[in-house]
Amino acid sequence: GNSVTQMEGPVTLSEEAFLTINCTYTATGYPSLFWYVQYPGEGLQLLLKATKADDKGSNKGFEATYRKETTSFHLEKGSVQVSDSAVYFCALSVGALSGSARQLTFGSGTQLTVLP
Amino acid sequence: EAQVTQNPRYLITVTGKKLTVTCSQNMNHEYMSWYRQDPGLGLRQIYYSMNVEVTDKGDVPEGYKVSRKEKRNFPLILESPSPNQTSLYFCASSQSREVRGTQYFGPGTRLLVL
Numbered sequence A: 001g002n003s004v005t006q007m008e009g010p011v012t013l014s015e016e017a018f019l020t021i022n023c024t025y026t027a028t029g030y031p032s033l034f035w036y037v038q039y040p041g042e043g044l045q046l047l048l049k050a051t052k053a054d055d056k057g058s059n060k061g062f063e064a065t066y067r068k069e070t071t072s073f074h075l076e077k078g079s080v081q082v083s084d085s086a087v088y089f090c091a092l093s094v095g096a097l098s099g100s101a102r103q104l105t106f107g108s109g110t111q112l113t114v115l116p
Numbered sequence B: 001e002a003q004v005t006q007n008p009r010y011l012i013t014v015t016g017k018k019l020t021v022t023c024s025q026n027m028n029h030e031y032m033s034w035y036r037q038d039p040g041l042g043l044r045q046i047y048y049s050m051n052v053e054v055t056d057k058g059d060v061p062e063g064y065k066v067s068r069k070e071k072r073n074f075p076l077i078l079e080s081p082s083p084n085q086t087s088l089y090f091c092a093s094s095q096s097r098e099v100r101g102t103q104y105f106g107p108g109t110r111l112l113v114l
Helices: none
Strands: A003-006 A011-014 A019-021 A023-026 A032-038 A044-050 A056-059 A062-065 A075-077 A086-093 A110-115 B004-007 B010-013 B019-025 B031-038 B042-051 B054-057 B076-078 B087-094 B109-113
Touching: A003 A086, A011 A019, A019 A110, A023 A032, A023 A086, A032 A056, A032 A062, A044 A062, B004 B087, B010 B019, B019 B031, B019 B087, B019 B109
Parallel strands: A011 A110, B010 B109
Antiparallel strands: A003 A023, A019 A075, A032 A044, A032 A086, A044 A056, A056 A062, A062 A075, A086 A110, B004 B019, B019 B076, B031 B042, B031 B087, B042 B054, B087 B109
8 A cells, every 4th residue: 555654753953954854755656746745733735746757846045856766855944943843744656647646655754853 | 815714713512413514615616625633643544525415434434424425515414422422523625537646635623522
């Protein structure tokens, strides 16, 4: 079956520090990969995505590269801000372009706290 | 504004008292889904719907029901809630013909079953 493994949190960093949140996956088929972010008291929002090997997704200074050889999709940011404090979820989707019935498998989430 | 709305946002109830959590989207999306979020487990899919009158079980469907009589609405029904259904619930929708898996989430419903 499909599964996503994220590094355990919580992660606490000082402002302007470098961030890495590890994510590895197992999947039957050829997945698309995603990072979702959940700010306090809110629903999940798509942060970035990559749909094929070696693609790099990027948004708001965050980046992640789809590495098929290591089945990984690690999230990175060069300089975090207090406003980046949130829970980050890695997820995958496997299915035809017309829409898979079971679209997203999530990791357990990583809580990030950035201190001023 | 394109959005997914859920009601109520917070609910405290007692074991066995039927309840419904509503979900509505204004994006004309075909696909809708319910998830529950529990500490250390991430989000797990409860039920999903590919279109009107088409629903199917996700990973953790026991104790839940859904219906999809209209495209925009996808209510979650707990016929006889139990304490192990205390959780944070999210509704999501997507246009199934978009790039796979880009889902739009509601703000969440926090449920406590005593």
